[in-house]
Amino acid sequence: WPSSARRVGGEIAIGGVGVSELAAEYGTPLYVLDEDVLRARARAWKEAMDEAFSRLRGADVYYAGKAFLCVAVAKAVAHEGLAVDACSEGELRTALAAGVPGSRIGMHGNNKSREEVELALRAEVGHFVVDSLAELEFVDSIARDEGAVASVMLRVTTGVHAGGHEYMSTAVEDQKFGLSIASGAAWQAVEKTVNAPNLRLVGLHSHIGSQILVVEAFEEAARAVLDLRARVHREIGLELREVDFGGGYGIRYTGGDSAPPSPAQLASALASVVASHSAESGIEPPRVSIEPGRNIVGPAGVTLYTVGTVKTVELEDGPRRYVSVDGGMSDNIRPALYDAAYTAALASREGEGRVRSRVVGKHCESGDIVVRDVSLPEDLAAGDILAVPATGAYGRSMASNYNHVPRPGVVAVRGGASRWIVRRETVEDLLALDADYLRRGED
Numbered sequence: 001w002p003s004s005a006r007r008v009g010g011e012i013a014i015g016g017v018g019v020s021e022l023a024a025e026y027g028t029p030l031y032v033l034d035e036d037v038l039r040a041r042a043r044a045w046k047e048a049m050d051e052a053f054s055r056l057r058g059a060d061v062y063y064a065g066k067a068f069l070c071v072a073v074a075k076a077v078a079h080e081g082l083a084v085d086a087c088s089e090g091e092l093r094t095a096l097a098a099g100v101p102g103s104r105i106g107m108h109g110n111n112k113s114r115e116e117v118e119l120a121l122r123a124e125v126g127h128f129v130v131d132s133l134a135e136l137e138f139v140d141s142i143a144r145d146e147g148a149v150a151s152v153m154l155r156v157t158t159g160v161h162a163g164g165h166e167y168m169s170t171a172v173e174d175q176k177f178g179l180s181i182a183s184g185a186a187w188q189a190v191e192k193t194v195n196a197p198n199l200r201l202v203g204l205h206s207h208i209g210s211q212i213l214v215v216e217a218f219e220e221a222a223r224a225v226l227d228l229r230a231r232v233h234r235e236i237g238l239e240l241r242e243v244d245f246g247g248g249y250g251i252r253y254t255g256g257d258s259a260p261p262s263p264a265q266l267a268s269a270l271a272s273v274v275a276s277h278s279a280e281s282g283i284e285p286p287r288v289s290i291e292p293g294r295n296i297v298g299p300a301g302v303t304l305y306t307v308g309t310v311k312t313v314e315l316e317d318g319p320r321r322y323v324s325v326d327g328g329m330s331d332n333i334r335p336a337l338y339d340a341a342y343t344a345a346l347a348s349r350e351g352e353g354r355v356r357s358r359v360v361g362k363h364c365e366s367g368d369i370v371v372r373d374v375s376l377p378e379d380l381a382a383g384d385i386l387a388v389p390a391t392g393a394y395g396r397s398m399a400s401n402y403n404h405v406p407r408p409g410v411v412a413v414r415g416g417a418s419r420w421i422v423r424r425e426t427v428e429d430l431l432a433l434d435a436d437y438l439r440r441g442e443d
């Protein structure tokens with residue numbers, strides 16, 4: 001739960017605003033973002049990295065926009081001194097619209113379009129992260145057309161297996177991201193980049209997966225990246241100034257989850273790997289960057305739902321109560337996609353008794369589950385407000401219009417005040433996409 005969440009007179013308040021007031025003013029389902037928590041977590045990463053790397057060559061923290069990005073969030077994290085990691089035209093343009101300078105944006109994506117590369121070059125982004133030999137040629141040719149030199153970080157695959165789910169592990173060999181160190185593709189890419197007239201090799205990048213709760217995986221990947229950097233130094237005589245160790249820092253979703261390492265623990269673990277590698281290799285340490293997303297925005301987010309139909313299903317091991325809410329897999333795909341676990345609480349009042357429950361959405365799909373297993377008050381009823389915490393990351397950013405359900409808006413709360421930072425989508429917005437067809441009046 002956001003640190004500000006507490007029961008006031010029986011109902012849960014977030015950022016000093018009661019859920020009943022939020023539901024009445026903004027409707028449900030509703031993403032609520034505790035702005036102080038977002039900023040505090042961004043600042044915690046910045047301070048931890050600055051402190052841990054103060055005696056090395058400094059550090060940067062890129063907020064991974066893919067976790068959740070809107071203009072207000074881009075402004076907030078930039079205000080706390082973070083750069084932004086974008087991986088599409090939409091994310092890039094959102095960061096630029098927030099006034100984030102190009103130099104403070106890293107441009108990712110394993111299949112960038114010509115428009116994205118041109119836009120990023122014209123925005124003078126700090127660097128491109130490139131995953132393939134083909135894309136090196138692609139970026140090189142567009143940079144030439146633009147009369148520019150593109151700064152490139154090569155994303156390398158370290159072979160470190162980590163991540164909360166198979167779909168979130170991105171450093172094993174058999175996956176679409178990165179240039180494999182083991183197969184020699186990474187070395188080929190280094191040579192190709194240093195010989196490309198319109199590319200400047202500025203560093204190496206690694207991202208090993210997401211929702212990782214152990215420090216060791218990051219240390220192992222960091223060593224592999226630094227070994228490759230040392231080889232570039234030894235065999236090509238080039239000292240790569242930067243390395244980026246990606247994101248992936250996990251969070252707690254339910255009370256049963258183990259506590260993730262703190263920013264300070266991760267930052268000092270990475271710093272000691274960098275310091276000892278520099279001492280062993282005799283090479284100056286690089287400037288280090290990381291790209292947290294979930295760990296910054298995840299705990300700041302809570303989704304509010306209004307309870308609808310409630311029904312009990314008699315099972316061999318006892319009854320299970322199905323609590324239907326007015327949202328579901330269109331606003332939180334993670335339980336269906338990754339079997340992700342969340343918890344929930346009756347937020348508009350205290351409630352009596354406890355019953356084993358399953359919170360489900362309104363979609364025409366049996367996998368449309370929001371919270372698979374949670375104990376909720378026995379007297380829960382239609383009209384009550386349910387809150388699901390830790391939904392700030394990969395909720396709104398992965399939301400869909402399944403069953404033509406509009407995506408909820410995002411309300412930021414802070415010090416008792418609330419405001420839309422992303423407005424609610426409407427069915428009219430969806431029908432507007434059919435406007436041209438409707439206008440032609442065809443059958």
Ligand code: LLP
Pocket residue numbers: 064066067085108168207209210211246247248249291292293294295334393394
């Ligand atoms: N950097 C790179 C290159 C990434 O690919 C990612 C996430 C991040 C940073 C941020 O990772 P984070 O700190 O947020 O774990 N949709 C999945 C998560 C996929 C993460 C993809 N890459 C989910 O809902 O759990």
